Amino acid sequence: MTMRIDEGAAMGTSAPVSRAVKDFEAGLARRKLLVYVCQFAFGVAFLSFWQWASGRLIDPFFISSPAAVFGKLYTWLLNGDLFNHLSITLYATAIGFAIGSAIGFSLGLLFGKFAFLAEVLDPYITALYSIPKLALAPLFIIWFGIGIESKIAVSASIVFFVVFLNTFSGVREVNPIFIHATQIMGASQWGVMRTVIIPSAMAWVITGLKVSVPYALVGTVIGEFMSANRGIGFIIAQATGLFDTNSVFAGIIVLAFVGAVINGLLKITEGHLLRWRA
Incomplete structure (x- = not known):
C-alpha cells in the first residue's frame, strides 16, 4: 500500500507561498502594463503639444x-x-x-x-x-x-x-x-x-x-x-x-x-x- 503524502500540507507553507508568488507576479505584470500605458500616453501628449505649438508658439520653419x-x-x-x-x-x-x-x-x-x-x-x-x-x-x-x-x-x-x-x-x-x-x-x-x-x-x-x-x-x-x-x-x-x-x-x-x-x-x-x- 502506497501512502500519498501532501508535502505542501506537511510543510504547512505551500498554499501561502504559492499565493504570495502569484500576487507578486501579478503585481509585476500590472506594473509593466502601467509602464507601457504611461509611455504611450507620454508619446501622444508630446506629439499633441508639438502639433499645437507649431505655428502658435514657434514658427514651423524652426520646429516643423x-x-x-x-x-x-x-x-x-x-x-x-x-x-x-x-x-x-x-x-x-x-x-x-x-x-x-x-x-x-x-x-x-x-x-x-x-x-x-x-x-x-x-x-x-x-x-x-x-x-x-x-x-x-x-x-x-x-x-x-x-x-x-x-x-x-x-x-x-x-x-x-x-x-x-x-x-x-x-x-x-x-x-x-x-x-x-x-x-x-x-x-x-x-x-x-x-x-x-x-x-x-x-x-x-x-x-x-x-x-x-x-x-x-x-x-x-x-x-x-x-x-x-x-x-x-x-x-x-x-x-x-x-x-x-x-x-x-x-x-x-x-x-x-x-x-x-x-x-x-x-x-x-x-x-x-x-x-x-x-
Whole structure:
C-alpha cells in the first residue's frame, strides 16, 4: 500500500507561498502594463503639444510639425527613398558595429587575461581613447575614400573602445577563486576562459554592446554628414543646406526609431545570454 503524502500540507507553507508568488507576479505584470500605458500616453501628449505649438508658439520653419514630418516619411516610404537610404546607413552601422565589437571583445579578453600587457599599453590606449572620434573622421576619409568604407571605419572606432573597456573591466572583476577551482579540476587555459571568464564577464560585455549601439549609428551618420551621396545622414545634411526642416526632423525620427529597435533586440539577447543568472 502506497501512502500519498501532501508535502505542501506537511510543510504547512505551500498554499501561502504559492499565493504570495502569484500576487507578486501579478503585481509585476500590472506594473509593466502601467509602464507601457504611461509611455504611450507620454508619446501622444508630446506629439499633441508639438502639433499645437507649431505655428502658435514657434514658427514651423524652426520646429516643423508632426503632421508635416510624418507626411514626409510617408512620401519617402512610397517613392522608396526611405528604404534606399536607410539600408545604406544600417549596413555601414552593422558592419562597423560587428568589426568594432569583435576587435574590442578579443583585445579586452587578451588584456584582461595578461595584466602585464595591459600595464605596458595602458598609456597608449588611454591616449587613443581621449581623441575625439569626430576628429578621426577626416582621416578615415583620406585613408578609405568617400565610399562606405570610411563610415564603417568611424563606426568601428567608436564601438571598439566602448566594448574593449567593458570587456577588460569584466575580465578583471572575475573572482579568482572560480578560476583556481576550475584549474584544480583540470581545466585548460581555454577551458577556464570558456567556462569561467567569458560567462562572468558577459554582463559587462552586453552592457558595452548596448551602450555602443547608438554610438555606432552616430559614427556612421557623422561620416555621411562629411562625405556621402546616400544614407540618412546624407539626407539630413542635404536638407539642412536646403533649410528643409521637415526632412531634417524626419531623418532624426528615423534614426531614433532604429536606435530604439536595436536596443530592444539587444535587451532580448541579453536576457537569453544571461538567463543563467536568473
